[in-house]
Amino acid sequence: MAGVKCVRHVVKSASPQDLRKTGLGLAFFDVVQRCLNFHELPLLRVTYPCLFELIEVLETSQSVESVKRYEDLLLPLLKELEFEEKEVFRNVRANIVCLAWTFQIFPVMQY
Numbered sequence: 001m002a003g004v005k006c007v008r009h010v011v012k013s014a015s016p017q018d019l020r021k022t023g024l025g026l027a028f029f030d031v032v033q034r035c036l037n038f039h040e041l042p043l044l045r046v047t048y049p050c051l052f053e054l055i056e057v058l059e060t061s062q063s064v065e066s067v068k069r070y071e072d073l074l075l076p077l078l079k080e081l082e083f084e085e086k087e088v089f090r091n092v093r094a095n096i097v098c099l100a101w102t103f104q105i106f107p108v109m110q111y
């Protein structure tokens with residue numbers, strides 16, 4: 001969890017151009033995305049916001065690539081939310097979906 005917080009700090013502190021140019025943004029995205037395999041509440045609460053911020057840094061707004069990245073994150077999350085039996089996990093996942101609204105991705109996504 002501390003590693004994800006450190007990555008988030010770097011993403012907020014560094015310029016987006018430097019993160020794209022050096023490839024660090026993509027490397028951070030890949031590493032942080034692997035943290036989704038661990039189903040721990042504190043880690044989930046930190047990981048998704050970090051990934052949303054990384055997508056904003058990596059892609060231009062409303063590009064096809066950014067929509068694809070958001071869909072790749074949110075579709076499994078919504079499936080997990082549907083079948084989650086533990087209320088605590090369901091609430092955390094629902095809050096993450098609400099957080100996605102703040103990144104204004106849903107108007108971009110087309111079904």
